[in-house]
Amino acid sequence: MKHIELFAGCGGLSLGLEAAGFELYFANELSPMAAETFAFNIMNEDLQTEVNPTKSLWINSQYKKGDKKRLTENPFTAIKNKYNKNKDLIGQVDLNEKLLIGDINQLNKFVNRTAIKNNIRAEKIDLVSGGPPCQSFSLAGRREKNNKRNNLPWAFAEFVKTVKPKMVLLENVSGILRPFKEEGKEYHAWFEVAKAFCLSGYVPICIHINAKYFGLPQNRPRFIMLAIRYDLTKSLMKDKVLLRGIGLYRRVRRFGKDIKLSEKDGFFELNNNKDLENFKESIYLPKPKLESKFKSVEYGIDKLKYLQNEFNSTSLIGDEYFEILQASFEKATKDDFIVKNHNQRNHTTKIANRFKFLKLIEEFENGDKIKLIHALKIGSIIELNERLKEELVRKFKGISDNSELEKFVSEHRSKKHSQRALVKDRPAPATLSIPDDVCHYDLKLDRTLTVREMARIQSFPDWFEFRAKDTTGGTNRRFEVPNYTQVGNAVPPLLGKALGDWLRIILDEINHEV
Numbered sequence: 001m002k003h004i005e006l007f008a009g010c011g012g013l014s015l016g017l018e019a020a021g022f023e024l025y026f027a028n029e030l031s032p033m034a035a036e037t038f039a040f041n042i043m044n045e046d047l048q049t050e051v052n053p054t055k056s057l058w059i060n061s062q063y064k065k066g067d068k069k070r071l072t073e074n075p076f077t078a079i080k081n082k083y084n085k086n087k088d089l090i091g092q093v094d095l096n097e098k099l100l101i102g103d104i105n106q107l108n109k110f111v112n113r114t115a116i117k118n119n120i121r122a123e124k125i126d127l128v129s130g131g132p133p134c135q136s137f138s139l140a141g142r143r144e145k146n147n148k149r150n151n152l153p154w155a156f157a158e159f160v161k162t163v164k165p166k167m168v169l170l171e172n173v174s175g176i177l178r179p180f181k182e183e184g185k186e187y188h189a190w191f192e193v194a195k196a197f198c199l200s201g202y203v204p205i206c207i208h209i210n211a212k213y214f215g216l217p218q219n220r221p222r223f224i225m226l227a228i229r230y231d232l233t234k235s236l237m238k239d240k241v242l243l244r245g246i247g248l249y250r251r252v253r254r255f256g257k258d259i260k261l262s263e264k265d266g267f268f269e270l271n272n273n274k275d276l277e278n279f280k281e282s283i284y285l286p287k288p289k290l291e292s293k294f295k296s297v298e299y300g301i302d303k304l305k306y307l308q309n310e311f312n313s314t315s316l317i318g319d320e321y322f323e324i325l326q327a328s329f330e331k332a333t334k335d336d337f338i339v340k341n342h343n344q345r346n347h348t349t350k351i352a353n354r355f356k357f358l359k360l361i362e363e364f365e366n367g368d369k370i371k372l373i374h375a376l377k378i379g380s381i382i383e384l385n386e387r388l389k390e391e392l393v394r395k396f397k398g399i400s401d402n403s404e405l406e407k408f409v410s411e412h413r414s415k416k417h418s419q420r421a422l423v424k425d426r427p428a429p430a431t432l433s434i435p436d437d438v439c440h441y442d443l444k445l446d447r448t449l450t451v452r453e454m455a456r457i458q459s460f461p462d463w464f465e466f467r468a469k470d471t472t473g474g475t476n477r478r479f480e481v482p483n484y485t486q487v488g489n490a491v492p493p494l495l496g497k498a499l500g501d502w503l504r505i506i507l508d509e510i511n512h513e514v
Contacts, residue, residue: 016496059102379413
């Protein structure tokens with residue numbers, strides 16, 4: 001089974017699909033920093049030491065091949081440089097086992113060339129997969145219909161129309177499902193994306209699932225769109241799930257992209273009891289682990305908490321989660337190897353004290369918890385009732401009365417909307433790309449998580465090495481993708497494997513019929 005990966009990031013989805021039996025034909029990623037991690041772990045090519053890389057090719061660059069400045073280059077500057085001649089793809093015909101680094105719109109221009117297009121189609125690609133960057137679809141971002149990042153799914157659809165794979169897999173944030181208004185009109189981003197793939201010749205099946213149902217110690221809801229090439233659906237077994245997608249496809253093809261969302265349309269929701277039987281029975285929906293207890297964040301990262309920086313993997317023998325990830329994502333390594341990316345961050349006393357307070361907040365019920373988080377945000381306890389104040393004074397060591405509590409909250413106020421402490425016996429909240437959004441649950445550890453701990457929550461095996469710097473700041477945030485961001489943006493490999501196992505069943509059905 002051959003697949004092409006777009007918006008490949010650091011390689012989470014590719015790693016999962018490989019474990020499910022898919023063979024990567026080629027991949028595309030905009031960011032050189034994320035691409036370096038992908039190349040090292042997925043392509044076995046070290047761009048720090050390789051003078052003349054043969055697998056990792058830049059679509060466009062300001063720098064010559066082999067120049068290490070390429071690894072931290074602003075990819076948007078490279079795109080704008082019209083007179084740039086440092087294009088590794090000149091004369092390139094065979095894309096097998098290649099990582100193409102650069103903008104997808106530039107890639108679309110390249111693959112539309114007759115010879116390239118015919119070569120790719122001759123491979124009879126089974127799957128094109130990817131997760132387009134989605135900040136403007138997310139509730140955490142500015143939700144704008146015409147945001148440039150919202151155009152990326154359409155570039156994805158254009159690529160698919162050219163290459164004509166048997167199936168498509170698109171992953172995105174849950175925010176894509178929530179309607180938003182612009183100029184008085186209501187839009188459903190997921191529906192607009194689904195229609196774009198209908199116009200490219202594909203039947204969309206839209207799904208809302210959560211990674212915690214697939215063995216992750218993380219509460220990570222996600223939108224998934226499976227799209228099957230229309231001509232292949234004619235002889236497939238029909239059920240409610242596939243028929244909904246075919247119905248939308250036919251309406252779009254007949255009436256055009258401006259059709260409105262109707263009761264006939266919709267996505268399949270794993271948490272909806274009405275859809276549960278479909279998830280159990282239809283081959284066109286992935287199979288969650290409904291009977292098992294959700295994994296806690298303690299299950300995922302507890303064995304790492306007192307280990308320092310780089311350490312030998314033998315320290316993790318007997319850790320069930322470590323061994324599950326090792327078995328799921330095999331790599332030709334020695335029995336023991338050095339685990340990296342576990343540098344623990346040093347915090348000021350002020351930040352460490354704030355983390356103490358966040359852990360204390362988690363001991364309260366939800367309603368009180370919201371009030372306490374708000375108090376920390378505004379830097380005042382003025383809106384808290386006397387019962388809450390008394391309980392805080394009683395529980396918080398070193399504070400003896402309301403005046404000291406007011407002083408503490410004022411001095412440790414936080415402008416962040418989502419900062420919180422992990423709760424050890426629950427799944428972690430969705431891993432984000434900013435390291436100090438959460439702090440460790442252990443009362444002795446007043447720190448945020450390491451890259452390795454966040455990678456564990458995302459289900460990356462411990463041999464997987466992130467190759468960039470950990471964080472960035474200032475104007476570099478606009479284009480740099482450091483390690484924490486790579487982890488937060490990734491499709492979790494365990495989820496990728498579960499999706500791959502599901503897609504393999506559908507492909508077997510398709511290949512049986514063609």
